[in-house]
Amino acid sequence: MLDETSIKELSEKHYNGTLVSIEQTHESLALFRVKPDFPIPDYKSGQYTTLGLGYWEPRHEDAVPEKELNDKKIRRLVRRAYSVSHPVVNSDGELFKPEKLDFLEFYIVLVIGGEGQPAPGLTPRLFLKNEGDRINVGQKFTGEYTLNCMDDIRERDGSLVVFGGTGTGEGPHNRMIWELLSTGYKGRIASVNVVRYKKDLAYEAIYRELEKKYPNLTYHTLTTRESDTLHNKVYVQDYIESGQFEEKIGRKMDPSDTHIFLCGNPAMLGIPKVRGGEKIWPEGKMGVIQIMENRGFTMDYSRTKGNIHYEKYW
Numbered sequence: 001m002l003d004e005t006s007i008k009e010l011s012e013k014h015y016n017g018t019l020v021s022i023e024q025t026h027e028s029l030a031l032f033r034v035k036p037d038f039p040i041p042d043y044k045s046g047q048y049t050t051l052g053l054g055y056w057e058p059r060h061e062d063a064v065p066e067k068e069l070n071d072k073k074i075r076r077l078v079r080r081a082y083s084v085s086h087p088v089v090n091s092d093g094e095l096f097k098p099e100k101l102d103f104l105e106f107y108i109v110l111v112i113g114g115e116g117q118p119a120p121g122l123t124p125r126l127f128l129k130n131e132g133d134r135i136n137v138g139q140k141f142t143g144e145y146t147l148n149c150m151d152d153i154r155e156r157d158g159s160l161v162v163f164g165g166t167g168t169g170e171g172p173h174n175r176m177i178w179e180l181l182s183t184g185y186k187g188r189i190a191s192v193n194v195v196r197y198k199k200d201l202a203y204e205a206i207y208r209e210l211e212k213k214y215p216n217l218t219y220h221t222l223t224t225r226e227s228d229t230l231h232n233k234v235y236v237q238d239y240i241e242s243g244q245f246e247e248k249i250g251r252k253m254d255p256s257d258t259h260i261f262l263c264g265n266p267a268m269l270g271i272p273k274v275r276g277g278e279k280i281w282p283e284g285k286m287g288v289i290q291i292m293e294n295r296g297f298t299m300d301y302s303r304t305k306g307n308i309h310y311e312k313y314w
């Protein structure tokens with residue numbers, strides 16, 4: 001335990017942002033809005049930065065306990081990567097004007113860990129924070145998971161961009177969809193989100209309104225733990241393979257004019273190991289990448305500029 005003076009000194013030294021708003025969807029899911037002390041740099045939709053809190057901060061009591069922290073470690077920051085999300089619309093339901101945003105929004109779930117899993121460092125501390133509290137924000141915004149990947153179809157009428165997210169994997173897609181709508185993208189946009197319970201869909205109301213205004217946008221939700229889906233789980237994989245998704249959007253996903261962005265749980269992605277050009281797919285249920293490669297799509301990796309792009313959260 002550190003004394004109050006040390007904590008004050010460390011906080012002043014390391015914290016460079018303020019949590020200006022915390023909108024709790026429920027006890028373990030929230031939208032954190034952070035105003036950095038530094039000017040927000042120009043970053044691309046889909047990129048990430050980091051958030052950090054001192055190891056000296058208290059942790060959520062439900063989280064798997066950490067090993068005792070030595071005197072050196074307790075003075076450090078625990079930092080994690082977070083995709084920058086976006087509120088999409090203002091309080092009048094209109095798309096946010098870019099210059100009106102002086103904060104960064106992050107969509108974050110509380111991880112408490114379980115048997116055999118490592119003790120989570122950041123979120124058990126973050127979820128004890130209140131509005132007005134200070135935090136560390138990374139000054140580097142980075143990542144290749146951006147709309148630049150779809151430059152070849154961006155100006156093409158009738159093209160299609162599909163976003164698939166699990167849980168908070170929807171975060172980067174909010175900024176990407178906001179940008180596509182704000183810049184008058186003429187193709188179709190479909191956002192598919194799989195969560196455990198309906199209550200985990202923090203942005204759904206916004207998208208239901210947007211669907212009415214933008215006929216080229218559709219928002220699809222799947223739950224895996226609601227009583228009506230408990231014995232009939234539908235994952236993004238099933239939704240695509242069964243043909244339900246294409247039936248809903250009324251067209252096929254054609255590799256010549258479609259890009260797919262996938263973010264979140266590694267099992268949904270199913271990223272292969274690539275050895276000597278050969279792809280070794282993970283065992284078990286097929287991930288979306290493999291399903292779509294079997295249908296003529298190519299994943300984006302290394303120097304291969306494909307049409308399936310992904311961001312893995314863990």
Ligand SMILES: Cc1cc2nc3c(=O)[nH]c(=O)nc-3n(C[C@H](O)[C@H](O)[C@H](O)COP(=O)(O)OP(=O)(O)OC[C@H]3O[C@@H](n4cnc5c(N)ncnc54)[C@H](O)[C@@H]3O)c2cc1C
Nearest residue numbers: 080081082083107108109111120121122123168171313314
């Ligand atoms: C590029 C990138 C962007 C990310 N953006 C986001 C984001 O926008 N929102 C967000 O909530 N998370 C995001 N993450 C995950 C985030 O960095 C943290 O790993 C997560 O918030 C847990 O942090 P922690 O310190 O509490 O636990 P950690 O110490 O990071 O993780 C402990 C263990 O929990 C598991 N785990 C991590 N995240 C989850 C999860 N979401 N659900 C279930 N198990 C998990 C992992 O197995 C991990 O080993 C992102 C990760 C990367 C790499």
